[in-house]
Amino acid sequence: xxxxxxxxxxxxxxxDYLVACPPDAREQLEKAARTLDRKMKEIRASxxxxxxxxxxVMAALNLTYDLQQEGEKxxxxxSTLEAMHAKIDAALRGS
Numbered sequence: 384x385x386x387x388x389x390x391x392x393x394x395x396x397x398x399d400y401l402v403a404c405p406p407d408a409r410e411q412l413e414k415a416a417r418t419l420d421r422k423m424k425e426i427r428a429s430x431x432x433x434x435x436x437x438x439x440v441m442a443a444l445n446l447t448y449d450l451q452q453e454g455e456k457x458x459x460x461x462s463t464l465e466a467m468h469a470k471i472d473a474a475l476r477g478s
Contacts, residue, residue, distance in 0.1 A: 395420045396427070396435065422446060 391404045393416035404412045422442040426432050432441050 396423045396438070419446070 426438050
Protein backbone atom coordinates (compact mmCIF):
# COMPACT_ATOMS: atom_id res chain seq x y z
CA UNK A 384 0.00 0.00 0.00
CA UNK A 385 1.50 3.35 -0.93
CA UNK A 386 0.91 6.30 1.34
CA UNK A 387 -0.06 9.65 -0.07
CA UNK A 388 2.28 12.49 0.92
CA UNK A 389 -0.15 13.60 3.62
CA UNK A 390 -0.59 10.28 5.43
CA UNK A 391 1.66 8.25 7.68
CA UNK A 392 1.30 4.61 8.62
CA UNK A 393 1.98 4.05 12.33
CA UNK A 394 1.83 0.88 14.38
CA UNK A 395 0.38 1.13 17.87
CA UNK A 396 -0.10 -1.94 20.04
CA UNK A 397 0.34 -4.25 17.05
CA UNK A 398 -2.24 -2.47 14.90
CA ASP A 399 -1.56 -0.28 11.88
CA TYR A 400 -3.19 3.14 11.58
CA LEU A 401 -3.07 5.45 8.58
CA VAL A 402 -2.97 9.00 9.95
CA ALA A 403 -3.30 12.29 8.07
CA CYS A 404 -0.22 14.38 8.65
CA PRO A 405 1.47 17.40 7.05
CA PRO A 406 4.78 16.33 5.47
CA ASP A 407 6.81 18.54 7.81
CA ALA A 408 5.27 16.88 10.91
CA ARG A 409 5.88 13.27 9.87
CA GLU A 410 8.92 12.70 12.07
CA GLN A 411 7.18 14.13 15.15
CA LEU A 412 4.06 12.02 14.51
CA GLU A 413 6.13 8.86 14.18
CA LYS A 414 7.94 9.70 17.43
CA ALA A 415 4.61 10.33 19.18
CA ALA A 416 3.28 7.00 17.89
CA ARG A 417 6.35 5.17 19.21
CA THR A 418 5.92 6.84 22.61
CA LEU A 419 2.23 5.92 22.74
CA ASP A 420 2.98 2.36 21.62
CA ARG A 421 5.64 1.97 24.33
CA LYS A 422 3.32 3.35 27.03
CA MET A 423 0.40 1.13 25.96
CA LYS A 424 2.66 -1.95 25.95
CA GLU A 425 3.89 -1.07 29.46
CA ILE A 426 0.31 -0.82 30.68
CA ARG A 427 -0.72 -4.06 28.97
CA ALA A 428 2.33 -5.86 30.40
CA SER A 429 1.46 -4.75 33.93
CA UNK A 430 -1.58 -7.03 33.75
CA UNK A 431 -3.66 -4.54 35.75
CA UNK A 432 -5.66 -3.09 32.84
CA UNK A 433 -7.61 -5.17 30.33
CA UNK A 434 -9.09 -4.16 27.01
CA UNK A 435 -7.66 -2.01 24.26
CA UNK A 436 -9.89 0.96 25.05
CA UNK A 437 -8.98 0.98 28.75
CA UNK A 438 -5.29 0.62 27.94
CA UNK A 439 -5.55 3.56 25.53
CA VAL A 440 -7.34 5.72 28.11
CA MET A 441 -4.76 4.91 30.81
CA ALA A 442 -1.92 5.66 28.39
CA ALA A 443 -3.56 8.97 27.46
CA LEU A 444 -3.98 9.87 31.12
CA ASN A 445 -0.37 8.96 31.94
CA LEU A 446 1.04 10.90 29.00
CA THR A 447 -1.19 13.91 29.72
CA TYR A 448 -0.07 13.90 33.34
CA ASP A 449 3.58 13.78 32.25
CA LEU A 450 2.95 16.67 29.84
CA GLN A 451 1.30 18.74 32.57
CA GLN A 452 4.23 18.10 34.90
CA GLU A 453 6.64 19.29 32.23
CA GLY A 454 4.47 22.37 31.67
CA GLU A 455 4.55 23.17 35.38
CA LYS A 456 8.34 22.79 35.42
CA UNK A 457 8.57 25.08 32.41
CA UNK A 458 6.30 27.66 34.07
CA UNK A 459 8.42 27.53 37.23
CA UNK A 460 11.58 27.95 35.14
CA UNK A 461 10.03 30.92 33.30
CA SER A 462 9.06 32.52 36.63
CA THR A 463 12.59 32.06 37.94
CA LEU A 464 14.05 33.63 34.80
CA GLU A 465 11.67 36.59 35.07
CA ALA A 466 12.65 37.13 38.72
CA MET A 467 16.35 36.99 37.81
CA HIS A 468 15.76 39.41 34.94
CA ALA A 469 14.04 41.83 37.31
CA LYS A 470 16.93 41.60 39.78
CA ILE A 471 19.47 42.25 37.02
CA ASP A 472 17.45 45.23 35.77
CA ALA A 473 17.23 46.62 39.30
CA ALA A 474 20.96 46.14 39.84
CA LEU A 475 21.78 47.84 36.55
CA ARG A 476 19.50 50.76 37.36
CA GLY A 477 21.20 51.11 40.76
CA SER A 478 24.68 51.29 39.17
